[in-house]
Amino acid sequence: xxxxxxxxxxxxxxxxxxxxxxxxxxxxxxxxxxxxxxxxxxxxxxxxxxxxxxxxxxxxxxxxxxxxxxxxxxxxxxxxxxxxxxxxxxxxxxxxxxxxxxxxxxxxxxxxxxxxxxxxxxxxxxxxxxxxxxxxxxxxxxxxxxxxxxxxxxxxxxxxxxxxxxxxxxxxxxxxxxxxxxxxxxxx
Numbered sequence: 174x175x176x177x178x179x180x181x182x183x184x185x186x187x188x189x190x191x192x193x194x195x196x197x198x199x200x201x202x203x204x205x206x207x208x209x210x211x212x213x214x215x216x217x218x219x220x221x222x223x224x225x226x227x228x229x230x231x232x233x234x235x236x237x238x239x240x241x242x243x244x245x246x247x248x249x250x251x252x253x254x255x256x257x258x259x260x261x262x263x264x265x266x267x268x269x270x271x272x273x274x275x276x277x278x279x280x281x282x283x284x285x286x287x288x289x290x291x292x293x294x295x296x297x298x299x300x301x302x303x304x305x306x307x308x309x310x311x312x313x314x315x316x317x318x319x320x321x322x323x324x325x326x327x328x329x330x331x332x333x334x335x336x337x338x339x340x341x342x343x344x345x346x347x348x349x350x351x352x353x354x355x356x357x358x359x360x361x
Contacts, residue, residue, distance in 0.1 A: 199360055206352045210343035214353070220334030223327075224317030228282060228307040231289055236307055238280065238314075239333050245277045245358045246329040247345070250284050250315055253291045255323045257342035259299060265326075266301035267346035268354075275358045276331070279345075282307045284315040284323070328357070 203216055228236045238246065249265055251258035262281070269279040281304050283292050292306060309315055318327065318335075326345070328337040336357070344350065 199356065203353055203356055206349060206356060208349040209347055211339075211347065211349040211353060213341060213343060214328075214337050214339045216337045217335065220330055220332070220336050223329060223333055223335050224314055226309070226314040226317050228309050228314060231292065231306050231308070238329065241278055241280065242333055243276070243331050245275075245331060245354065246333075247277065247279045247326060247354070248329060249279065249281050249324060249326045250309075250318075250320045251281060251324045252283060252285055253287045253295045258324045259295070261324055261342035261345065262295075262299050262301050262304075264343070264345040264347075266299075266304055268350060269303050271346055271351055272354060272358075275355060277354050277358050278305070280305050280307060282309050282314065284309040284312050284320065286310065328354075330357075 200216055200218055207214055223238065225237065225239065228238075230236050238248065247265070247268065249261070251262065265279050265281065272279070283306065287308060287310070289308075292308070296302060296304070296306065312320075322340065324342055326339045326343070327335050330336050
């Protein structure tokens, strides 16, 4: 209940904030919302430009993160062989559902040699069919974004710039994660 109250108060304040100040002015407020696994979330004081490498979807069609411009993106780098990814993926799926009304989207990027049948089996086993599935088979985007281990999750602002990063698995449908993303998406 306290977390919900904090999130509601913060969201209200964010809506009244000076939009020119944007994310940087909200840095301290966002940091205060980090609890549990979200304490590992590193918030950048200023947004960082992101690589523009092309990904592919499950049908080998080219995709880019910029295809989702205008939304806050939670981009999760994972692999079928990654045990922490298996634990984390259902929470990302639940986050996607929880954020349906907000301009937030969860994007998954299977990086490295992850065959399509193995990805489909992984997703079927954990029941995360609501997530967009992209692949980075040659790890070009992962390398450009300095993803050195798995899982890694980055949060991109609507302009496609990285504003936060979490290394390792986390409970992405926790009250803290939802409050942080609701607060971020309330800013311009």
